[in-house]
Amino acid sequence: MNTYSTDSNPTDRSLTLREGLTRYYAANPDxxxxxxxxxxxxxxxxxxxxxxxxxxxxxxxxxxxxxxxxLLGFLLTALSWKRPWYYYVQSFGVFLELLWRSLTGRALGNKYVNPLQVCQLYYRGIRQGGTVKKKVDAYINPETLMDTRLDTLRLEYGIDNAERLDNNC
Structure with a gap:
């Protein structure tokens, strides 16, 4: 699995959302x-x-x-509470599925992550999502944001780049 990040190059902060998305799909062609x-x-x-x-x-x-x-934990708390019902199922369901796999000793993808780490990672996302200063509209029309710079969006919503936070587990 690829490990795309927009912070791999400091100049990436000035990308528009459209440019960032183009890089994201180039890094994840499947x-x-x-x-x-x-x-x-x-x-x-x-x-x-x-x-x-x-x-x-x-x-x-x-x-x-x-x-x-x-990210699943982040989306649970950073999105507006008015959202499609399956967003909740996705967040809880995927977390529980991954936790179950871990509890039964199965790898998650190609790597084993112990149950405590699964919980810590999900909770870390929940905590970060709770810190946004503006909730993300779950029904937002993505096209309206495509030409907005990533640093502008991060500032508007109060989103610190997550990659700096995910290295401790």
């Missing part, structure tokens, strides 16, 4: 783009997948499993 996704019984609209990917870009959380756990 990610679904421009189409809905079916996960078991759940249908995930493309717009929701795009919003999730945009949050990777804005927060700087990489796409490795540890950072994904943190």
């Amino acid at each position: 990610f679904i783009q421009n189409r809905d996704m079916q996960v078991g019984p759940f249908h995930i609209p493309w717009q929701d997948l795009l919003r999730h990917d945009l949050m990777h870009v804005v927060t700087g959380y990489s796409t490795d499993l540890r950072a994904e756990l943190q």
Whole structure:
């Protein structure tokens, strides 16, 4: 799995969201783009997948499993509470699935993460999401933000780049 981060180069802070998203997809060519996704019984609209990917870009959380756990926690508390019901299922459900895998000794992706670390990473994201100064609208139209600079978005919402926070576990 790739570990995209917008903070790998200090000049990246001046990228627009569109430019950051282009780099994100270039680093993750296998990610679904421009189409809905079916996960078991759940249908995930493309717009929701795009919003999730945009949050990777804005927060700087990489796409490795540890950072994904943190992003799920972050989204639980940083988004406005008015959101599609399946956002809650995604956050809790994926966390519980990964915790279960860890408790049963199975690797998460290609690496084993112990149950305590799974909980710590998810909780770290929850804590960071609780610090945003402006809640992220779960229904925001991504196109309205595409030409906004990442540093401007981070400042507006009060989002410290997550990558600096995910190295302790």
